[in-house]
Each structure stands twice: as C-alpha cells, then as structure tokens.
Amino acid sequence: MIIRLALAVCLGLVATAPASSGGDLNDGYDGAQAITVSANGQSSNLPVPTGPASRIKDIATLQTARDNQLIGYGLVIGLQGTGDGLRNSPFTEQSIRAMLRNLGIAMEDGRARAKNVAAVIVTANLPAFVQSGSRIDISVSSLGDATSLAGGTLVMTPLRAPDGEIYAVAQGPVFVSGFTAQGEAETLTKGVPTSGRIPNGAIVERQVEARFNDDRALTMQLRNPDFSTAVRITDAINLYTTGRFGKRLASEQDARTILINRPGGISAARFVAEIENLIIRTDTPARVVVDERTGTIVIGQDVKISQVAVSYGALTVRITEQPKVVQPAPFSRGETAEEPSTIIDAQQDDARVALLDGPDLQTLVAGLNRIGVKPDGIIAILQGIKSAGALQAELVLQ
Template identity: 35%
Template structure:
C-alpha cells in the first residue's frame, strides 16, 4: 500500500476515535460530497398472476394495448379485433433509486404502484420492466415477486381496506445495466454540500478541516465548501474517509415549532423560550339541525304529500380560560398549562402563532 494512502487511512482511524470522544457532529453528518447521490429511475410495466384483482380492461384500454404489444414482441400475433378481458393483469409504474457509483449487476429495491383500477397487487409478479432516467436512457431493469403490506376485503354491502394494497415492493428487484459515473469531484478538489446551509456551520467546517489538512478548505457560501484533494483515486478514497470523520461543533439549532396542517400535529423543541404574556383559550360552537317534516293532505283532498325541512341554528359561546405565562416559563410549563385547559391541537397551533405574532414566543414556526 502506498505511504500516502496509508497515512490517510491512519488519519481516518485516529479521527474516528476523536469523533466518538468529542461532543459534536462530523463532516459526514453535516454535509455530503457533491455529486455523491442516488439516481432516480422510472418505468412502465405489467404485473401478472393477480387473483382476479387486476384492471378492468374494458375501462383501462392501455392495459390491453400493453399486453398486445408484449405478445407481439414475443412473436405472438393476435387476430384483428380479438377481444380480451383478463382480470389478473395490472398496468403499473415502477420507481427506484440507483445507489451512487453503482456498477452493472448491482441490485436495488423498486416500488410498484398500480396505474389503473386494480383493487390489489397482492400475489402478483412484475414482468421485466426497463427503468429510464430523466434523460430517457435505460439504466436498469426490474422484475420479481411483489411484497404488498396492504390488504382489502369486500362483501355485498361492506368493504374494508388496510393500508394500500395497490402499492408493493420488490426486494432487490432492480438490476443496474449501465455503470454510474464517479462522484468524488474533480481531479484536484472535492465539493461539500451542507445539508442545512448556514454561514456559522460553513465557517466552523472550514476551520476544522484546515486544522487537519492545512490550507485545503475554502468556503464558497453558506452551503458549499471546496476542499483540495489528491488526484490519485486510491489516495482520494483514503482522504475522503478521513475528511468525513473530522469532528465539528455546529451552532445551537434555531428554536423551531413544527405544525402539520394536515393532521394538527405540533412538535416543539426543548430550547424554546417564552416571554411573559396572557393567553385566553375559548371556543365558539355553531350547530345546525335539519328536521324533515311530512305534510300529508286529507284523504279526499286534491293536495299532494310535501316534505318540508325545519332548520334550527344554535350558536353557543363556551367559557374562556385565561392563563398567565410568568417570566421564567419553560416549554414544559406551556405544555402542562395547555393540557390543563384542554386545548386541542388546532387551538394549540393558533395559540403558538398568536404568541409568535405578539413577540412572546422566541422560536421559528414551520408549517408543513
């Protein structure tokens, strides 16, 4: 082994021990090497062998067209106007991500999703499907038995579905056909892309790298750090291994409150500060009740039966709860107080946004 490469591997072992003992993050956890990413591919294919849960081909014409084209490719020509109505075939889209620097023959997982009106893909087998990149070039092919975690059952008057039976996976179903390009940067430099761009983090990364490899790192903004690296491929691998293990002390994260607007979930970090404020929690309920009434005419009259609706609207204002946030309030106190008054997740989100607007909540609110 060359001396230069051996030195880099010794650096990697030493820095790995240092990273475990020093409190903080590493270059690897704070950034990724530019170009070192997976390559997404997509394809269109057929799933066969379904137990009568495939596409209704009378409503999904492209499934029949795909079957016809596949049979023609295999040397089977159907008579003109031949009517087919299989229920064990489904048209699907196949997606996957090829690992960085993958070589021909390397396998990866693929996800299969129904395109038509198939009720379930459970028990199906994906036929060989070409997987294309964004440029339209074929990079891999996929085939194999589907693993479907969802299930469904249907009766005459009721049905039950658990998870999604129209989506499945094929473990190691994708096979790389074209080698992926190298992703270790240019001939004499490596680009580090920060996972969360920040000027403080970029500056501390440059300082930490230059302590180990003097004069090799330069910051090119809040999200990019350029590092001079050896041009020899073997030495470059050892250099990157050592580089990724360099410990860095990142800045304190910005206090953040995350609100999921879809289901009302609210997540608050432990470093949130709250200034003195008063909050009132109340609610206004409006109920609308429609009572159908039937107006029946006399037996010998000429009138007709009429259905009339009697509508009652009721508005009720519930008692408001007023509570005071003291000077030394913590996140635990806020949660305990809001739980005491019975605030719902939607009310909690509204309260936090109002406190932020009033300047009492010292945190960033992120709505998903």
C-alpha cells in the same frame, strides 16, 4: 489518528458544479471542473453551540455521490381477478398484445378478456458508484384501474434515465403491504394494495461513468443549511488538515456549501473517509412546527418566549330546534300547523390568565401545560404569541 477539537464545529458541504463522479444522467456534463478553494482565512470566534454532537457524514453529503432516477413501464401478471379492466385501460390490452407478439405468439382478432394483468409504472434510484451486475430495489405502482397487485409478478421491464438510455432491467414478484376484502355490501381496504416493492428487483446493466478519484476539489452539502454550522465545519476540517497535511484545505461558500481541496498523495475515498468522521456540534435556528390537521406541535430546543400574559376561554353555543304542533280551535276552519321554536344557549368556560415566560424549552412547555388547553388551543395561543412579537422563533404552519 484521533484529534480532539477544542472548538466544537459543524460540517456542511454543497455543490456548485454538476455531479460528475457519481454521474449525472440529466445533462451532458462529461468532465470534472477544477475548483479553486481559498482557505487562508482564520478560524472564527463563534460561540460554542449547544446542539448534539454529530459526525460530518450524518449532517452533510458529498455532492458527487448522487443518485440518479430511473423509470419504466411494464406489466404485472398473475393477479387473482384484480387487474385492469381492459375496457377502461386500453393501453393494457395493447401492451399484452405487444408482449405476446415479441414472444412469438399471434393473437386472433378480438379483445382480450384477461383480468389478471395490470399496467404499472416502475421507479428506482440508481446509487452512485454502482457497477454492472449489481441489484437495486424498485417500486411498482398501478397505472390503470387495477384494485390490487397482491400475488402478481412483474414481467421484464427496462428502466431508463432522463437521457433515454437503459440502465437496469426489473423483474420479480411484487410485495404489497396493503390488502382489499370485498363482499356484496361492504369493502375493507387497508394500506395501498395498488403499489408495492421488489427488493433487489432490478439488475444494473449499464454503469454510470465515475470520475470521483480524478476530482481535485470536493463539494459537500449540508442537509440543514446554517451559516454557523457551515463555518464551524470549515474550521473543524481545517484544524484536522493542518495537523495531518500541514495546510488549510476547506472554505465555506454559503449556508449550505463547503469546498475542500484534496491533498496529493492520498486517494479521494480515503481522504473523505478521514474527514467525514470528525465530530462536531450542529447549530440550528429556533423553530416551532405546527400541523393543524393532526394537532401536532414540535418545539425546538432554542425556542424562547418573552414574558407575556395569555387568557384562553372556550365559547360554546348550542342551538336546539324544538318545533311545536299547533291545533286549531274546536269547530273552527283552521288547520293543524307546525310552529318553529328555537332555543339558543351560549356558555363560556371560566378563562384563566397565565403568565408565560420561556427562557428555556422546559419552562415554555410547563407554562403551556399550566393553562390546561388542548393542542388546538395551544396552536391558537402560539399564533397569537407570534403576532404579539413575543415568540422568538420561526413559526412553521403545515
């Protein structure tokens, strides 16, 4: 059923109760709480936004469909002499002894000298609604002083959640994107050879109890919180549910959260599938993001500048040391000495005064380019315009 909306609206869903359907391994929450949603308000009279049209699923997430983090400690074997130095990483030697002992191999007294083993930390995200026997990706990172994990194989490693229970077991060859080449006088390293990934490297052994279909109220969360977007999303959902189920079911709670009552006679999965494909137009605040380290400047679509005059000129100061050697007069008792000589030259490029008036993004960019300065100069100009109160946007410095 396709419904064309006369008013463009935007969806955002946020959580107020702990996750239950997706499972939350960080606490002892074990039941779906009933949430009453008041949805008897009227549609808002907000102006139609100019942002891009997006589906609800692209700008909001279902709070109960959350991931859980897993972590484990293991060993990577089969390295070509790039493993941990057992003198600097004693925990690696202890792990080797414990592993061999579990395999029924007794080591004689004395230190192990293997250089093809590295201790690693294994991390993974356990997706919501995953079942036992499913496979998930894992990340492997060196814990000791190994120089590379290339060519290694992760030995069976249990992965635990914050509740201390084992939910998956990881094992397999490690894929590393970086490399290291070393000679007697030079070393070349590209990427990070001490970390890698194992696609589908872990098997889920224990599933998280899911109660998604038992929830009578759904909580959705906006990825980019905005009051206007949350209200427009609420209006879009209510417009759809009024025609589909005969009543309004959504209610905005704040700039990030929307609560939705699930109607009877339909499963939660099917209901979410219907509303997440509604098309809306997002609304975001005007923002300018500046990264001074790389000289990157990102200007949002709605950024505007009041008319302001800007002058920019670079002052260059050059200091040159030219010491002179002074010789003593003939037949004197003087000594040869060095006399300091410094030349200071100051030069300032011709500064031009330009008028900036940015009623829209295209005019603003054209005005900045007209000044003819480099990105670091534009960053300084934007900061000055903000201090003058002429930049009608948030300036974010990274």
